[in-house]
Amino acid sequence: MPANVERVKSLIRNIPDFPKPGIQFKDITPLLGSPRGFCDAMEAMLEASPQKIDAVAGIESRGFIFSAPMALMLHVGLVPIRKPGKLPGTVFEQSFDLEYGSSTLAMHQDALQPGQRVLLVDDLLASGGTLIAAAKLIERAGAIVAHTSVLIELIDLGGRQAMADAGLTSVSSILTY
Ligand code: AMP
DSSP: OOHHHHHHHHTOEEEETOSSTTOEEEEOHHHHTOHHHHHHHHHHHHHTSOSOOSEEEEETTHHHHHHHHHHHHHTOEEEEEBOTTOOOSOEEEEEEEOSSSEEEEEEETTSSOTTOEEEEEEEEESSSHHHHHHHHHHHHTTOEEEEEEEEEEOGGGTHHHHHHHTTOOOEEEEEEO
């Protein structure tokens, strides 16, 4: 593993049984508290992603932390994919199952133009439900998910296969557990 990725990994804290028994929660707050580590993480995510995109879409809440710097670095706009009831305009909504519980995501209907190539960003890929729901929102706007970038992938939860089954085959992660 390259030294910069090693440094990023050393700044992810595992919290057993949070928020429920059996969940190994990957806490990114030590990484966010390290300017060097956060910068390494952003550079690694950027290197693993295509540069020719029209917009970045980030998923509330932790996805915002990683998607906003990527949008700035790629000189494109940022589309927030939010929990329901937060966006003021007309939205598409998509419900899905989580590793723990279920949820709904929403996106402004006019956030993307048909044919735009979108880089979809979140902090972590577990079962894939969140990213697949976000991708459906992007596709409902007529845009294309060109690539999905996450910092962390929990391999055993099969998210990558679930994403492939949903037609999302261009996926990168920096750290796998
Ligand atoms: P999933 O939809 O199952 O792929 O879950 C991904 C979303 O849930 C991400 O937005 C993560 O922030 C959160 N998440 C799921 N499992 C974990 C975990 N073990 N540690 C931290 N966050 C998690």
